Amino acid sequence: MGAELTVAVVGPAGLVGRELLELLEQRQFPAGSIRLLGTLRTAGAEVELAGRKEKIALLTPQAFDGVELAFFAAGPSVAGEHAPRAAAAGTAVIDLSSRFRLDPEVPLVVPEVNVGKLGDWRERGIIASPSSTATALGVVLGPLAAKVGLRRVVVSTYQGVASAGRRAMGALSRETVDLLNARGVRRPGRFPRRIAFNCVPQVGALEPGGSTTHELLVVEEVRRLLDLPGLGMSVTAVRVPIFFGAAFCVNLETESPLAAAEAAVLLREAPGILLEDESGGGYPTPVEVAGSDAIHVGRVRDDASAEPPGLTLWIALDTMRKGAALNVVQIAEILARDHL
Ligand SMILES: NC(=O)c1ccc[n+]([C@@H]2O[C@H](COP(=O)([O-])OP(=O)(O)OC[C@H]3O[C@@H](n4cnc5c(N)ncnc54)[C@H](OP(=O)(O)O)[C@@H]3O)[C@@H](O)[C@H]2O)c1
Structure with a gap:
């Protein structure tokens, strides 16, 4: 990994999404920009990111254009609909929902337990994070x-x-x-x-x-x-x-x-x-x-x-920490360092 990544967070106003944004900042994740993607309910709302106000945009199929890494923190149906399309277009997806956890082609990863499984991520372009x-x-x-x-x-x-x-x-x-x-x-x-x-x-x-x-x-x-x-x-x-x-x-x-x-x-x-x-x-x-x-x-x-x-x-x-946001940020850190 050389340059900073273009990152998306789906569900930034949810409990996990907010914790995730905080951790990306605290741990100085190498994100050049972070695209925030939500529903009609929150689109247009502002979120504070590294001292700047960023607007939440509406999640659409085109929202991942140019995104290298996307965190999905919005439930299984959103992941089922958007993650495969984003992954097929070249975005590395890390999903927190139950949607792909038992999919044999998608690695289910907790770095302390089975970091080696991350090597399989390219098969579908998706990595699943387990329940807390x-x-x-x-x-x-x-x-x-x-x-x-x-x-x-x-x-x-x-x-x-x-x-x-x-x-x-x-x-x-x-x-x-x-x-x-x-x-x-x-x-x-x-x-x-x-x-x-x-x-x-x-x-x-x-x-x-x-x-x-x-x-x-x-x-x-x-x-x-x-x-x-x-x-x-x-x-x-x-x-x-x-x-x-x-x-x-x-x-x-x-x-x-x-x-x-x-x-x-x-x-x-x-x-x-x-x-x-x-x-x-x-x-x-x-x-x-x-x-x-x-x-x-x-x-x-x-x-x-x-x-x-x-x-x-x-x-x-x-x-919220190791049970959700921290696990996916740790996965992303390894992806960014070794795979992207
Ligand atoms: N909570 C935990 O401890 C925990 C632990 C492990 C995994 N997880 C998983 O993490 C995910 C998020 O959980 P959470 O606790 O943060 O839930 P939450 O507080 O209910 O937040 C859900 C988020 O999903 C967004 N969302 C829902 N439908 C959407 C759509 N069609 N398009 C775009 N965004 C949509 C919502 O957007 P709006 O804000 O725009 O409504 C909201 O920000 C779930 O899959 C959950 O299973 C949670």
């Missing part, structure tokens, strides 16, 4: 799988509303204010049940068999990331009334035994992980890790109920 849940699990499970093998993984995740986008944040605010004003929830609807002061064990649509689309997708994404197509895995995702971040409880059965103390050493040295497991029981929470680039891990302990003895651990992350 699969990203965090990939970063944490990757080093354990490499060391002792994984037999079975059981995950319960507690997800804030930001992982459902900007409108979901508004829904939690409204419901909370309504209830605190003794008005009752006037307009439920964004979530399957009331979310304020509640826990809802449904993220995504319920599928036959009882799992949700999100839970099933996470399993497949983690298997793809770790290149373990036969990994036994079960996920339960719970929506909780926090705005940002997510936390997970993970139970693991490994192929060969690994004591908690050894696992802690491994995780402390692994890239992208911050271990908060000092003696005395340190652990991270979503509030405390807001704004952090790392996947935070704590409460690493032996699980004697598994055979051979397994592990239980706790994870917290800022889903």
Whole structure:
């Protein structure tokens, strides 16, 4: 890569889009210009970019002319419609949506886990970034799988509303204010049940068999990331009334035994992980890790109920950072350095 790149961001006014623009600036990504592409709702609105005001333009098929690298942060239908056309015209596309995550011709990449897969990006011109849940699990499970093998993984995740986008944040605010004003929830609807002061064990649509689309997708994404197509895995995702971040409880059965103390050493040295497991029981929470680039891990302990003895651990992350915007910026940095 020599010169600065012409970059596009689709969905710049969304939660992930805004974080992405901030990170491109903070990390001094080599962008000569950044084209902001949105809907009729936001086209014409101004966004502050590196101290300048830039206008959002309407996303059209021609909007990618001359664009070398495009980030798609606008959902699966927008990606399905525009990403292949942009890629066919020579734009390298990095998509955050679920649209291409299981497409065998599109690499699904978390640099700490499978950076080698980036080499396949030219096949379709598109790279997919996993859900925040699969990203965090990939970063944490990757080093354990490499060391002792994984037999079975059981995950319960507690997800804030930001992982459902900007409108979901508004829904939690409204419901909370309504209830605190003794008005009752006037307009439920964004979530399957009331979310304020509640826990809802449904993220995504319920599928036959009882799992949700999100839970099933996470399993497949983690298997793809770790290149373990036969990994036994079960996920339960719970929506909780926090705005940002997510936390997970993970139970693991490994192929060969690994004591908690050894696992802690491994995780402390692994890239992208911050271990908060000092003696005395340190652990991270979503509030405390807001704004952090790392996947935070704590409460690493032996699980004697598994055979051979397994592990239980706790994870917290800022889903906007490594779970979304940071992962795609890291991918873009490697593309810009080695591939474009
Ligand atoms: N939130 C997370 O934690 C997270 C984590 C990993 C991946 N992701 C993925 O990242 C993507 C964005 O998520 P988000 O949380 O930022 O959602 P969001 O806050 O709802 O923002 C969605 C953005 O998409 C834009 N958009 C929708 N339809 C469009 C169209 N037809 N043309 C152009 N722009 C369009 C919207 O534009 P306007 O502003 O113009 O309406 C908005 O800016 C989704 O695919 C999501 O699955 C999110």
